[in-house]
Amino acid sequence: MDMRLDSEQQMTRDLFAGFFARECPSTLLRELEEGDGHSPEVWGKLAALDGMALSLPEEYDGLAANFTDLALLYEAMGQSLYPSPHLWTVVVAGELILRLGSQGQKDALLPKIATGEMIIALALAERGSDDPAAVQAAAMPGANGFRLSGQKTFVEFAHVADALLIVARAERGVTLFFLPADRKGITLSRQQEISGGQFYRVDLEGVDVAADEVLGPPGGGLEPLNEVLDRARVMLAARMLGGCQAVFDLTFRYAKEREQFDQRLATFQSIAFRLAEMQTRIDGARLLLYKTAWQVDQGLVIGSEAAMLKALVSDLYRHVTSEAIQIHGGFGFAEEADPQLYYRRAAVEAVLLGSATTLRDRVADALGLF
């Protein structure tokens, strides 16, 4: 047992933290929020740094790095609030293609994911539920395969996606469809949400899908999707935790400079102790993140562990961002200051891929309460 990052892991962390600090300052975040939310330039540079290839197998031009390295990348992304389709493209779609795809699909898609050429969005949530088992969008038999209809919500980066991974219910059960995003019958409308992010409502009106655009066997989507979503929850938690640390650091720096009553804020016990409490909780959550990632690297199944981690970090991120604004005072509430950027992102990520309450139900299931 040794909970310290080894020197290679430290290098990975520093490499990506440096990259995002340089390439994704908060001025860019503000520009992106005014614009279409995606920076092809930063995306391209991240690809050049092997940010997309990192976790993919070598045979598809990947680096075959382990899950822990990927978590370090995600922590760094979160520190700078870097908005990107990486989670859906690489962690969700890439992994599902790897697990379920035909050889043809793998050969055609994975190298493009590795180079950043292909962006994929996940169309899973529907109004009222984001549980794959409760999906209502219908996949009826069609001319050459299936015909999809229904409405998907919170499809992030659908507007820049080359392809959509659509979760729909066929006769045999939950099925995954992989098709070009510009297919006839697909309509996007932007959802106005708290973070000013890029979430889209996707209407599916008689969308024709060929039989070979199914990922995996028809009706066989639920289990692999749930497993891959648990992996995505770990990465999302890593990103959120990066955000926690960054907004904490920002607040800590401010509290050390700002003076009131002829005293620096950070030296008031009421502030100092809250800073101590936050850093303790962040440290603990980070250990849980690394342990969970390590478990994946050991080949262990992470079900309730991923749920537990994401639930913990969801509560923590909301808490830390709220405290950040409070400690900054009026200035923290101002749009021109950065804490609100984290506060709004925390609100989104805390419920993305399951709210803390939903996820804790899964933790309770694993506790043997009966």
Added chain:
Amino acid sequence: MDFGFTPEQEALRQEVRAFLGRDDVQALLRETHQRPMREEMFSRELHRMLADRGWLAAHWPTEYGGGGKTAIEMGIIAEETIRAGVQHSPWALTVNIFGNAVLLLGSEEQRRKYLPRIASGEMLCNVLYTEPDAGSDLVSLRARAVPDSDDWIINGTKTFNTIGHLASHGLAVVRTDPDAAKHKGLTLFIVDMHAPGVTVRPMWMLSDERVNEISLEDVRVPGANMVGAPGEGWRLINTALAVERTGLDFTSLVARYLDDVIGVIREKQLGGDRFVRQRIAECYTDLEVARLLVWRVVSNQAHGKLNDIYSAMSKLYGTELAKRLTRLGMEIGGLEALLSRWDGNPLAGGWMEAHHRQSPGMTIAAGTTEIMFYLIAYRGLRVHK
């Protein structure tokens, strides 16, 4: 990074569990737990059984009677024994605090004199730090030692002392230079608890645990019992703290609390109640985090790294969780949770009541929550720099 235990360490954990599950050991544990109120719960017999297996001081070098293993093996043993209900304070005081301090700071002669007898279970030891007017502000303590030829004469009052009535020796911190700055005038001595002038008076705590007020009146201590040099006491105490404060003993107790609350949930058939499920899942998650904070400290120790801020975080997190968990147990258990283990028909062994009386002490003993916050903020984050 490696979050795993080696196969040997896993085997050790299984061995400890198997021992604790033995009928005779379980009978001993039941017997100590059912003793009447205000009767000592310590079982010398069980202590000896653990000693015979080399489990009291597995992490000490063999030359001092230890098992030659690392802090990780010792942590595994302590985690399992405490969770199983073995009274933890005699071990914590004797081995973890007194013994580790002697190992780390003592002279070769002191190590050879005390450590083998501690490891063999023959000797129990304690510390004489806290005073009526010096709790969190320990550095203001007033007990005095003055030299008298080769000896020192100690006068003062120590309080909130744990196991002083069972221990043969105590590590005392006293003021030897009243003119020096507060933190530079303190010195450590090993005091014979049976020496003339040592009086041990019981005080009973909310938890039914006995602590002691100890008066030291002209207690003569040989110069050879000084640990470290005169005036070094404060620095040495803080050095030892980073070794002894792992949070492991507290967090292992919290693991026990969680087991017992789950027992109540089962007994009351509340496993389907969403309020209950949410709150217990939350506590379980925090216990996992608390354990990681503990094992970060312990595994770092095994790699020769001491970090008193990590220690403070660990102690803080586990003990604050303890209080939340016992409040939850009382809430879930309802009226029946009020029944103690001395009642004829308690709920889930009467443990909710016992834990609820024990947990408030955990955020006070061995450094209050406020002191942990202080350490993390001022020594870790350095908020004032």
